[in-house]
Amino acid sequence: MHKLKVFIVGIVINLCCIMTYAQNRITGNVSDVNGESIIGASILEKGTTNGTVTDIDGNFTLNVSEGVTLQISYIGYTTQEVVVTGRPLTIILEEDTQTLDEVVVVAYGAQKKVTVTGAISSVSGSDLIKSPTGSIGNALAGKLTGVSTVQYSGEPGADAAEIYVRGVTTLNSSSPLVQVDGVERDFTQIDPNEIESITILKDASATAVFGVRGANGVILVTTKRGKEGKANISVTASTGITVPTRLLEFADSYQYASFYNEAQIRDGVNPNNVKFSPEMLTAFQTQSDPLLYPNMNWLDYILKDYAQQSQHNVNISGGNNFFRYFVSAGMYTQGGLFKTFDTGYDFNFDFKRYNYRANLDFNLSKSTELSLNIGGRVEDKNTPISAEDQNQLFRHLYWATPFSGAGIVDGKWIKTNPDVIPNPGSDGLNPYYGRGYNNKVGNTLNVDVQLKQKLDFITKGLSFNVKGSYNSSYAQTKSRSSSKAYYVAVKNDDGSMGYRKYGEDGTLGYGESFDKGRNWYFETSLNYNTTINSDHNLGVLLLYNQSKYYYPRTFTDLPKGYVGMVGRLTYDYLSKYMIEFNMGYNGSENFAPGKRYGFFPAGSIGWVVTEEPFMKEIKDYISYLKLRASYGVVGNDNTQDRRFMYIADPFYLDGSGYNFGTNVSGKRGGAYEGAKSNPDVTWEKAYKQNLGVDMYFLNDRLMTTFDIFKENRRDILVVPSSLPSYIGMSLPVLNNGIVHSRGYEITLRWDDKIGNDFRYWINPNLSFARNKIVEQMEVRPNEDYLWRTGKPINQPFGRKFWGFYDETANERYKTQFGRDIADHSVVLKNGDAVYVDINEDGVINDDDKIAMGYTNVPEYVVGANMGFEWKGFDLSMQWTGAWNTSRMLQETLREPLGDTNNKGLLLYQYEDRWTEETASTAKLPRASITSKANNIVDSDLYLVDAKYLRLKSLELGYNFNAPFMERMRLNSLRVYANGYNLLTFDVLKITDPESRTSDRPNYPLTRVFTVGLKLGF
């Protein structure tokens, strides 16, 4: 077969040679964007019949004169024109996204894009790879419509964004179903080099087949597979650095102490009795005695300027008519930002990931294909053991006061002597220093075996498919805890400095714990595709699947099981009129027998208007116009670890009991009643509608897609909070919640060339999604505007800040509202926050809160993907913006001095506070301790706009085309530099706009710069 091909190619080339013997002989190579050779691409001298095709290495030779134009074309790729210069030509063909044959991945299969009637968006792996982020999910927002993400953390190995498909749509978990190669799996730690494409299924038509699992949208990740042809080896290596996008800035010791004193004096404390004496203030300022009166910028002290990151991948793919393969090995490392000082062991954050994959396809016969996927990874993650618990490291770090310690001096960890500075708070080393580290090594293995058997012998177009998958994960966490002695500086009577030692240096302890996970999946299906009278295309899919998940969090001994039937019927007439019917029939043991099975149907229709004769005339302007509509029901049984809610009201015999007696150390046993169950409990249902238009203009150079959707989510599980407290029982959950949501998505794609060398593209998109709680069994609030029902899920509420109190405030307030400033429960002093009395009852309390701002999840996400290619250079950028999102500043970010008045003070809290001098420009209330109860309540003072526009990623590359490459047998050689989170434009300023501003702040988000080299053999 091979030989034959080569022979034919040879003959063609020879023929050409003969015909054009008088001309120059030029050579060239044709490959795709991934550097894979294209075999059989046609090379034609423009306007002539002089041409050739490429050989199995993608090479060609042709005799042409200099200056003529060659047309290079291949099915599925955009035709390119190149002017012959005499030098060898390197031609990279772009996949043609517009061809009618283009297929997209859909649930349980692939579909021709032209016949798709649902709402689907997808992105190729090669696009995603340009973002040097550890978790591929971080690159999705702005790349694809219908996806919003919030990346709260930059922690190595734990920086995956929260992903929402078409926003938050339910009061319970809104996380979408994620499948990798058709099986539910996590995708955040997959090597991006392994990914062929990611598809987002958004509407009912696309997701109904997932039944009780599909209501939150579905993310389908498809890994790469080998193509017939010679082996392509691709090697990528990159290295770079990560730096925090933004760190909180704290007040220094002097600022802190003066703020504190000012607060006390304003609160009525005698200036002679304030906490920080003038001597202390001077010492802070002059730093005359840094051991007794330190001034530390803790984040600066404990964090490095940058950490290192690297990413490497080798993959090889190819195959012949019996066997095709894609084999990949990758490694990703990211270091942490913490200095380790002299502890003698490495407790810094650190993450290493080793990914491997082999996707193999065997054509066992002409009609039988066997596929075997083995993919997996080893993750090695280091984290410092931190105070309280592992989620509170940064919370405690932000609590540190600048004078609470002097850091490490002469190898001694110095904390502030509380006899010198009373109640100094905790220092910045305390949350983690000397406490040891955890090292978690996890091993994940995914295996798929699939057999596709064509049953053409029964009827043409029928095929049978069976697939089994097994996933296992296992992790060992070694806990090496330790302790460290600290010292307190003491001034001796003779003025010399001594130290008092506390605690002992511990040795590293050893403890270990294990996590395990195991699940398997089985599916079998019949597929039938046929064309009747060459006009009617019919497709039928019938599929059965079942899956089992072991060690669930509740009822760990009872695995979770699902069974499902899937049906799909697609029909189109001349690819002009499409109709599609999808259905899922699912069972889950979480619900009572008799209520276990749900039927989820969805229907959709499509009409390609441009295929109609009457559109012929304007086809030059509108080259393609398709209208789509879908409606259907999808379910959601994600009950957040609650299982078997229907079984009889449970009681338990392992209660804490009671310590009777006079000298009995134990307790008498206890029995108690559990939460009431609900025998009628069932899953949530999402009724989804989608209308879409696809329009291409100007010979497909401008492509647009527009989708508008509505969703009615019903039967959401809620706890009936409207029942009296006096019944004293743990209430059951009921299917009584309703949430409505709606939104739209727009994609534009402009792709054009200027001249022959300059190709550029701009691909902006916009997604909008908004939800509204319609029913959640809420108790009537005192005022109508306090209803949470009717507002978006997690809508923030707060008081409306009016201004700062001063002598004229009442008068001004009265002019504005015609009434006195309301009773604020505290005696207002100058510089205190005055709030608007919303209900005009003369008292400021929680009834004066109004809905304000937005939630953490943005309603609008905008993306702009653009770039150009010129000669060997290419540049691509992804801008992502989000708006209609807010952050409520909490804890350290809001409350000066913290709840115990010896915690952190942010610089902005110091600088922006109200004083007599800054009254006109102040943004925050006066320094105070007693008035904090009034001044730091939830209000628009602390609800900040978290909109942002980000240069999420940028890649600049150069593809060499040099003679030495041939000697080195290199097909392609690319050097590039790229970055992640490079620029951020926002209004939040004090912290990264995506970061968590609650009382559980995370590791700072990072900016990444890398340089890389990519070789193709």
Add this chain to the structure above:
Amino acid sequence: MKINIKSLLISLTIGIAIFCSSCVDELKFGDSFLEKAPGVDVTLDSVFAKAENARYFLWDTYAKLYYGLPVYWNSVDNKMNMGMFETLSDTWHSHLSWDGVNRSYYNGTYNANREDTSDDTKFGFSKENTWEAIRKAWLFIENIDRVPDMQQTEKERLKAEAKVIIASRYFDMFRHFGGLPIIDKAYDFSLDESYYQTLRATVEQTVEFMTTLLDDASNVLPWALDEGEISNWDGRFTKAAAMGLKCKILLFAASPLFNDTEPYSTASPQDAVTNYSVWYGGYKPELWVETLKACEDFFREVNTQGRYGLVQPTAATPSAYREAFRKAYYTRGSGGDNPELLISTRVRYTYGDDYQWDYYFPQSVMNGAFTPTLEYVDMFPLSDGTPFDWNNPDHVDLIFSDRDPRLFETILVNNASYQGRQVELWIGGREAQQGPKTEQGQFATGFGLYKFILDFTSARNRPTLWPYLRIAEIHLIYAEALMMAGRTDEAIREVDKVRSRVGLNGLRGSNPNNDYGNQSILLEAILNERACELGFEDVRFFDLIRHKRAQDFKKVLHGLRIYRLDENGNVVEESWSDKPANERGPRPTEFRYEKFQLENSRRSWWTNFNSKWYLSAFPTLEVNKDYGLTQNPGW
């Protein structure tokens, strides 16, 4: 028809592979693939199918009783976020800026919404496990008769204990809220709102509900545990407990807060006033008669049945007095080792560490959550019972040496013995440091808490308890009831019983100039006695409330700065005990005292007190559930 043998073989192989991947599972499809629901091991039926399980159910109900000290970070045991509402009275002040006392009350920001959103109000209507305890108790009462392997007498006894639990939890709420919905059964779950319509009862109905439960229980319960039962079962309710609790409840009900010619507040909303949910609708002297009768009944039983009485000192020495007093409030063994204790509640046996995470009370103390006021210190007489007088230099000389022994047992004062030495509460002293000067921390007022925590070390590994009710209090309740009945001499005799236990002379002997025939003078004496005897036992705050003593809530409070003087009269801001013995000179004996007004933090009540504060607000959303709960006046 050609079927490729190879592909058949492969199919087979894959079939086997899939089968193997499910390893231990049987190959199942469809409905049979789904897991069987777990059998519910325990149901209501199985709990009450076995005596042991049924008892377990009641023991767990006991675990939901009131415990006064803050000990743990959950919404119930955290009290007021490490604070206690006793620091709203004039005897204690909180210097813990983040506790609920500071956050909601001292700054005046408390309101009904706070009861919805916060766990650190003084007593939440729905967040203190009261209703959970009541439900459990009713479930127990309704089901215990089904238990096959239990004697009827034990069933009746356990039922009676459950009734005392209900009454005590009702009283825990009653003193904060007034009349309550009467819950006389364990409710089922229903979405039918009418099923839950339960009007808020009047004060009278609520009191009757509690006392009827207690009367029922008294008829069944043993007077005291058998001597042999005490070591294993101390803490269970007895007849003495039920009868004593009845006295306490009736005293509260008969007091002017509810029993007066006018309601305590005229602020709107007034529904609870017009419905008599926060008062009796007028002055009813018979309530005092009832209280008196309950006390008489109680002491008649004590006289006939014995087992209970004040813990008496073993000798007439200050240390013996102190020992007797400490034993009375802080030793387990009701009717045994501690004849005085009627009800004690527990959350654990002992704690061994001041930083124990699940008994954090010592840390609460160290954080300054409970600092005694000078006003309180001044309430304690000299050791012979003579009232302390700052204007008498002889008294000032004896300020920390010759006082009511209960002062030293309740409050840590300068020079008191402490961890094997003497505590230094002067400014610059080893313990106080700059605390009293900057008014911060454990010794912000110049004094510290001693009750329950002692000198820290000696409280460790000692069985813990909360003295919910002890006989000293019943004597003082009896005194108040006698006073109201005009039986002044008998009233004074009851007070004197409590005084003499710690070696004080009687009221009349100590205060020859007071005319105790004047009810208000006698009442002051009784309330003062209650404050000294029952300090930090949740008594003073309620005394101020039930007697509507706005003047005490408005009283600006003070601390005491103590300056150590050298022989020349100069202030020495240094520790003495941490210096080497050869350098530090003689033990400091000269001090200068400076009263100072508390300002860190001030209480808004000092300037803005309003009678609405006597009772708490119901959570706004609870009222809005519209089942019949009326909000208290002013909220």
